[in-house]
Amino acid sequence: MAFTPKAVIAAPAQQKPTPARDLEVEIERAARFVRRHTIAAIYRAGSGHPGGALSCADILAALFGAELNLWPNTVADPDRDRFVLSKGHAAPALYAIGAHHGYCDATAALALRKIGSPFHGHPHVRDLPFVETSTGSLGQGFSVALGMAMGLKLRNSCARVYALLGDGELQEGEVWEAAMCAAHHKLDNFCAIIDYNKLQSDARNDAIMRLEPLSAKWRAFDWAVAEIDGHDIAALLRTFRRAGATRERPSVIIANTIKGKGVAYMENMPAWHGSVKLTRAQAEEALEGLGANRKEIREYLDGV
Amino acid sequence: MGSEAPALIGTSGDSLRESFGKALSELAREFPNLVVLDADIAGGTGVHHFRKSHPERFLQFGIAEQNMMAAAGGLAAVGMLPVVTTFAVFCLRAIEQARLSLAYSRRNAKIVASHPGLDVGPDGASAQALEDLAAFRAIPGMTVISPADPIETALATRAILEFDGPVYMRTGRSPAKRLFGADHRFEIGKGQVLRQGTDVTVVACGVEVARALEAAEQLASQDVAVRVVNMPTIKPIDTVLLARCAEETGCVVTAEDHNINGGLGGAVAEALAATRPCPIEFVGVRDVFGASGEPEELAVLFGIGSGGIVEAAKKAIARKRAA
Structure with a gap:
């Protein structure tokens, strides 16, 4: 079945203003778009994981808005920076930031999880040009990203690789295999970001399987570690720059976030981690909270 | 004396893993983007040859196979x-x-x-993979190969590097019988008739090909004409050749150093059920784990030696005649 995208909700035009504060405002605007689009797509899909998509919206907006050496016309450039969404269940947020920056059509991306759509429940590399590898099994994206970083070094490319991991994902043994390997091979072109929202599928990390002391774990694995507020755009940009200047070691940014950030009734509630069905009232309330007006809400939820 | 390094067991001689490792070293020049991933077992898999010849393209992952496997996806994604x-x-x-x-x-x-099946020998059941062909065969888009001798292994090594797509290939631990000459040809997806016969077709892969030829020799002395087919590609299976053999000999035996469930036997049965149904007997390990012992002793114990193939061939012929 052919999938026909129809541009009703246009992606805002990309701007790269030079003054630092303007850039931050631009990234905040992108993050707000990601949150609204995520809510709308999950409402339309009738399922999806809102909590962890909302918590990483600012991280994605900062990466795509300022850090990645990547544009819609360079998605096939061998020397582009790579971004891997290892926490694949946050796919709606990746599609939304892609739409915001023109990597895909914003309205088409509202067909999340629908048959015939390339916007699968978890990202698939063969169906969208800005998806770098298929994810959805926790831990694997991190290893694939490591392989990319290794290969880019072998090819003497100056491209960098970024992987976004969930906190619950860190319970996978493969993550620590990869952590050991990246440090051993001194992959300083490799940057991991942990979306540390403290909640996982069933409950708090602490209740399921304790992660702390988390910074100390990464330091013990010989990574350059930074711990920041994952909703502070200026801090994110500053830390990415520091990671880029780190030599001989991979970098990890532990980004403290709030699960469900931006939607009051979801914030810090584990119930909104898993694949959920949003009611009309819940979707409207969420979009209102994210500053959408009535016309925009109708377009998001009913537009074709 | 005591200060000498211990000899690596089984690394000398004509094992499939050694043949693979040597072939890989030779092919490295032709494939400049070739990289070899190892999980601290290069002496066992044959890639110690590559490590020596091309250390800059030998990537060490330590004893951490999950990370290594997924990282291969990343390396391929950036052109390696x-x-x-x-x-x-x-x-x-x-x-x-x-x-x-x-x-x-x-x-x-x-x-x-490396180290598939009972061919692993004394290390015992924990190391004897009897499920890999079935498991990898079930993955969409995965090509599955099990060559029969050192020459075929070297040819298959080249073929998989030239082929575009994911491949799972078995080698072998123990010294293997040389079956083919320098003129041997290997093509992914193609089987070959190694011996003509009209009473029954034995389809085999890996170490079982040599045993199938032995069984055919034994049965020839009893006036039974066995056709022997080497089937190094388990997926995609050579359905055309299988259907022709089933048509011409009326019954089939499959032989593999693997569980009888889901491997070569399963692939052959699926292909023939859809094209030319006939009596099929399965030689393989009968849904149990292996044990320690020398490969030839284990082959007899678990019924995958030439004797097991002889019995299965007789049974298949009897079923054909009864039908």
Whole structure:
């Protein structure tokens, strides 16, 4: 079945203003778009994981808005920076930031999880040009990203690789295999970001399987570690720059976030981690909270 | 004396793993993007040859197969030609990584597994992968290969590097019989008739090909004409050849150093059920785990030696005649 995208909700035009504060405002605007689009797509899909998509919206907006050496016309450039969404269940947020920056059509991306759509429940590399590898099994994206970083070094490319991991994902043994390997091979072109929202599928990390002391774990694995507020755009940009200047070691940014950030009734509630069905009232309330007006809400939820 | 390094067991002689390792070293010049991934077992998989000849393209992952398997997907994504090497059982450990990060992502990456089946010998059941052909065969887009002798292994090594797509290939631990000459040809997806016969066709892969030829020799002395087919590609299976053999001999025996469930036997049965149904007997390990012992002793104990193939051939012929 052919999938026909129809541009009703246009992606805002990309701007790269030079003054630092303007850039931050631009990234905040992108993050707000990601949150609204995520809510709308999950409402339309009738399922999806809102909590962890909302918590990483600012991280994605900062990466795509300022850090990645990547544009819609360079998605096939061998020397582009790579971004891997290892926490694949946050796919709606990746599609939304892609739409915001023109990597895909914003309205088409509202067909999340629908048959015939390339916007699968978890990202698939063969169906969208800005998806770098298929994810959805926790831990694997991190290893694939490591392989990319290794290969880019072998090819003497100056491209960098970024992987976004969930906190619950860190319970996978493969993550620590990869952590050991990246440090051993001194992959300083490799940057991991942990979306540390403290909640996982069933409950708090602490209740399921304790992660702390988390910074100390990464330091013990010989990574350059930074711990920041994952909703502070200026801090994110500053830390990415520091990671880029780190030599001989991979970098990890532990980004403290709030699960469900931006939607009051979801914030810090584990119930909104898993694949959920949003009611009309819940979707409207969420979009209102994210500053959408009535016309925009109708377009998001009913537009074709 | 005491200060001498211990000899590596089984690394000398004509094992399939050694043949693979040497072939890989020779092919490195032709494939400049070839990289070999190892999980601290290069002496066992044959890639110690590559480590010596091309250390800059030999990537050490430590004893961590899941990370290694998925990382191969990343290496392929940036234009390298990764060959993941470890024991077959550890490929099973990382099969979900092979599924998502190699097959589903459609990466041009190769997995080459040594130490398959009872051929592992004295290390015992924990190391004897009897499930790998079935498991990897079930992954969409995964090509599955099990060559029969050192020459075929070298040819198959070249073929999988030239082929675009994910491949799982078995080698072998123990010294293998030389079956083919320098003129032997290997093509992915093609089987070959090694011996003509009209009473029954024995379809075999890996170490069982030599045993099938022995069984055919034994049965010839009893006036039974056995056709022997070497089937090094388990997926995609050579359905055309199988249907023709079933048509011409009326019954089939499959032989593999693998569980009788889901491997070569399963592939042959599926192909023939859809094209030319006939009596089929399965020679393989009968849904149990292996044990320690020398490969030839184990082959007899578990019924996958030439004697087991002789019995199965007689049974298949009897069923054909009764039908």
